[in-house]
Amino acid sequence: MAQELVFEKHSRPVQAMVDSLLMIKRSSLHIIRNRDQLLGTFFQPIMFYLLFTSVFGGAIGLALPDGVDYKEFLMAGIIVQTLAFGSTTTAIAICNDMQKGIVDRFRSLPMSNLAVLNGHTISDLFRNSLSTLVMIVTGLAIGFRTSASFTDWLGIIGIILLFTLAFSWLSAIVGVVAKSVEGVQWLTFVIVFPLTFASTAFVPGESMTPVLRAFAENQPITHVIEAMRALILGTPIGNHGWMAVIWCLGMLAVSIPVATWLFKRKTSG
Amino acid sequence: MKNTYVIEVKGLTKSYGSNHVLKGIDLRVERGTMLALLGPNGAGKTTTVRILSTLLHYDGGSVTVEGYDVTREADKVRGVIGLTGQSAAVDELLTGRENLVMMGRLYRLTAQSAKARAQELLEDFSLVEAADRPAKTYSGGMRRRLDLAVSLIATPPVIFLDEPTTGLDPRSRLAMWAIIKKLMESGTTILLTTQYLEEADQLADKIVVIDGGKVIAEGTANELKSKVGKDRLELTFANSKALESAVQALGKRVADTNTKEFTASVTIQDINTDVTSALDALARSHVSVQSMAVHKPTLDDVFLSLTGKQKQQTTDEEDV
Ligand SMILES: Nc1ncnc2c1ncn2[C@@H]1O[C@H](COP(=O)(O)OP(=O)(O)OP(=O)(O)O)[C@@H](O)[C@H]1O
Ligand SMILES: [Mg+2]
Numbered sequence: 001m002a003q004e005l006v007f008e009k010h011s012r013p014v015q016a017m018v019d020s021l022l023m024i025k026r027s028s029l030h031i032i033r034n035r036d037q038l039l040g041t042f043f044q045p046i047m048f049y050l051l052f053t054s055v056f057g058g059a060i061g062l063a064l065p066d067g068v069d070y071k072e073f074l075m076a077g078i079i080v081q082t083l084a085f086g087s088t089t090t091a092i093a094i095c096n097d098m099q100k101g102i103v104d105r106f107r108s109l110p111m112s113n114l115a116v117l118n119g120h121t122i123s124d125l126f127r128n129s130l131s132t133l134v135m136i137v138t139g140l141a142i143g144f145r146t147s148a149s150f151t152d153w154l155g156i157i158g159i160i161l162l163f164t165l166a167f168s169w170l171s172a173i174v175g176v177v178a179k180s181v182e183g184v185q186w187l188t189f190v191i192v193f194p195l196t197f198a199s200t201a202f203v204p205g206e207s208m209t210p211v212l213r214a215f216a217e218n219q220p221i222t223h224v225i226e227a228m229r230a231l232i233l234g235t236p237i238g239n240h241g242w243m244a245v246i247w248c249l250g251m252l253a254v255s256i257p258v259a260t261w262l263f264k265r266k267t268s269g
Numbered sequence: 270m271k272n273t274y275v276i277e278v279k280g281l282t283k284s285y286g287s288n289h290v291l292k293g294i295d296l297r298v299e300r301g302t303m304l305a306l307l308g309p310n311g312a313g314k315t316t317t318v319r320i321l322s323t324l325l326h327y328d329g330g331s332v333t334v335e336g337y338d339v340t341r342e343a344d345k346v347r348g349v350i351g352l353t354g355q356s357a358a359v360d361e362l363l364t365g366r367e368n369l370v371m372m373g374r375l376y377r378l379t380a381q382s383a384k385a386r387a388q389e390l391l392e393d394f395s396l397v398e399a400a401d402r403p404a405k406t407y408s409g410g411m412r413r414r415l416d417l418a419v420s421l422i423a424t425p426p427v428i429f430l431d432e433p434t435t436g437l438d439p440r441s442r443l444a445m446w447a448i449i450k451k452l453m454e455s456g457t458t459i460l461l462t463t464q465y466l467e468e469a470d471q472l473a474d475k476i477v478v479i480d481g482g483k484v485i486a487e488g489t490a491n492e493l494k495s496k497v498g499k500d501r502l503e504l505t506f507a508n509s510k511a512l513e514s515a516v517q518a519l520g521k522r523v524a525d526t527n528t529k530e531f532t533a534s535v536t537i538q539d540i541n542t543d544v545t546s547a548l549d550a551l552a553r554s555h556v557s558v559q560s561m562a563v564h565k566p567t568l569d570d571v572f573l574s575l576t577g578k579q580k581q582q583t584t585d586e587e588d589v
Pocket of ligand 2: 314315316355431
C-alpha cells in the first residue's frame with residue numbers, strides 16, 4: 001500500500017450532491033451500455049409515430065378541428081406516451097439493483113442513501129429526452145410542422161422534463177416495492193397502459209363515450225398532453241398548463257418521500 | 270481511549286419472527302488479527318456479518334466496531350469498514366476500473382486519489398488486462414477478486430469477508446489466500462466467515478465455531494484440534510476374523526472399530542513408542558495388517574464432532 005490516500009472534506013449537503021452525481025453517472029453508463037434498451041429508445045418512438053400517423057391518420061383526421069393535421073395533433077400525445085412508458089425502466093433498474101448485492105454495498109459505505117434513487121430517476125431524464133428528440137426529428141422528416149416560438153419550445157421542454165421526472169419517481173416506488181422485474185412490468189402495464197390510452201393522446205375527447213371522456217379529459221396525462229399540444233399547434237392553452245404543472249409537482253411531492261421511505265425500509269431490517 | 274478490541278460483540282441476538290437466528294453471540298477481535306467465523310449453512314454467519322457492517326438491525330446485546338456503536342454511530346462505522354459480502358456486489362455493466370473509482374469516490378477519496386488507488390489495486394489483484402472490460406464478462410474468480418479490491422479501495426482498517434473463497438477453484442482460492450495474507454501483514458483487522466476448515470486453519474489467528482446461532486467452541490486452530498482428541502493409528506484388516514483377533518490382541522488400546530470396513534483405530538499418546546508397541550502386539554498374535562495410517566485430528570474432525578448433532582439432523586432430512 002504505497003499509495004498515499006487523499007480524502008475530500010465537504011459539508012454533508014455537498015457530499016450528498018457528489019454522491020448523487022456519481023450515481024447519475026453510473027446509471028447513465030448503464031443506459032449507454034444496455035444496447036437492447038437503447039435500441040428501443042431510438043426505434044420505438046419512430047415506429048409508434050409512423051404507425052399511428054399512417055394507420056389512424058386518415059380516420060382520426062376527420063374528427064379533428066379544421067386545419068389541424070394528425071401529424072401535428074399526434075406529436076404531443078405520442079411524446080407523452082413514450083415518456084410514460086419510458087419511465088418504467090426506472091422501476092426496472094431500481095428493482096435490478098435491489099435484487100443484487102450492490103445496494104448492500106452502497107449501504108455499507110458512508111454515502112447518502114437517496115443518491116441511488118436520484119441516480120436512476122435523473123439519468124432517465126437523459127434517456128427520455130433522447131427518445132423525444134428522435135421522435136421530433138422523425139416528425140420533421142415526414143412533414144410535421146409547428147408554429148411554436150422559442151419560448152413555446154422552452155415551455156414544451158419544461159413540461160417534458162417535469163413530467164418525466166414525476167413519472168420516474170412514481171416508477172421508483174414500483175421498483176422498490178416489486179419483488180421481480182416481471183412484477184415491475186406487470187404493474188406498470190396495469191397503471192401506465194390505461195392512463196395513456198384513456199387520454200386525449202391519440203384521439204380528441206369529443207370522439208369518446210361520455211363516461212370515458214369525463215375521465216380522459218380530467219386525468220393528469222391529458223393535462224400534460226393538452227398543454228404541450230396547445231404550444232405545438234399555437235392554440236389557447238386554457239388551464240391545461242397550470243393543471244399539468246400542479247399535477248406533476250403533486251406527484252413529485254408524494255412520490256419522492258414515499259419512494260425514499262420505502263427504499264430505506266426495504267434495505268434495512 | 271481506544272480499547273484493544275477493534276470488534277466487540279456481546280450477547281448479540283436476532284430473530285426473524287419466531288426464527289431465533291442468533292441466540293447470544295460474543296466475539297472479540299484484537300487489532301491487526303483475524304477471526305474466522307466457522308459454521309455450517311444457516312448457522313448465522315452472514316447475519317452476524319450484516320449486523321456488524323450496519324446493514325441489519327439486531328434485537329439485543331451490544332455491537333461496536335472501532336469503539337463506535339453500529340446502530341447509533343452507523344456512519345462512523347461505515348467510514349472504517351470494508352465489506353465483501355457473500356454474493357459478489359460489483360456493478361456488472363461498469364468496468365473493473367470504473368467500479369473501483371466509483372467506490373473510491375463514494376468513500377470520499379478525491380478523483381485523482383481514487384484513480385491512482387484503483388490502478389494500484391488492479392495491479393495487486395492481477396486484473397490489469399481485464400480492467401477496462403465490463404465486470405459481467407469476468408469469471409467467478411475475477412469477480413470475487415474485484416469484489417474484494419472494491420472493499421479495500423480506501424484501505425479501511427477493518428474488513429469483513431463473508432465466504433470469500435466459496436465457489437472458487439483451488440488455484441483461485443490459493444490466490445485469494447495470498448491476497449488475504451498480504452492484507453493481514455499490513456495490519457488490517459479481519460473477520461472472515463467460512464465453511465472451509467482448512468481456510469480457517471491457514472489464515473486465522475483465532476477461530477469461533479457457531480452453530481444454530483450459538484458459539485459452540487473457540488480458540489486457536491491447535492486448541493480446537495486438541496479438544497477433539499489425540500493422534501490415532503488407523504489399521505485396516507483383510508476380514509472380520511482378522512479384525513476380531515486384532516481387537517483381542519490390542520485390548521484396551523482400541524478406541525474404535527468399524528466392522529464393515531474391518532478397521533480399528535488406536536489412540537496414540539507418543540508416536541515413538543505407541544505405534545511400534547501396537548504393531549508388536551499384533552505380530553505376537555500373528556494378525557497381519559493390510560494397511561495403516563497415522564491420523565492427526567483436522568479441523569474437519571472438530572467441525573464434525575462439534576456440529577455433529579446438527580449434521581445428523583440434516584442428513585436424516587435428506588434421506589426422507
Ligand atoms: N431475511 C430473512 N428472513 C427470514 N429468515 C432469514 C432471513 N435471512 C436469514 N434468515 C435465516 O437466518 C438463518 C441464518 O442465516 P445466515 O444467512 O446468517 O446463515 P449462514 O451461516 O450465513 O449460512 P450460509 O453458510 O448458508 O451462508 C437461516 O436459518 C436463514 O433461513
Ligand atoms: Mg452466509
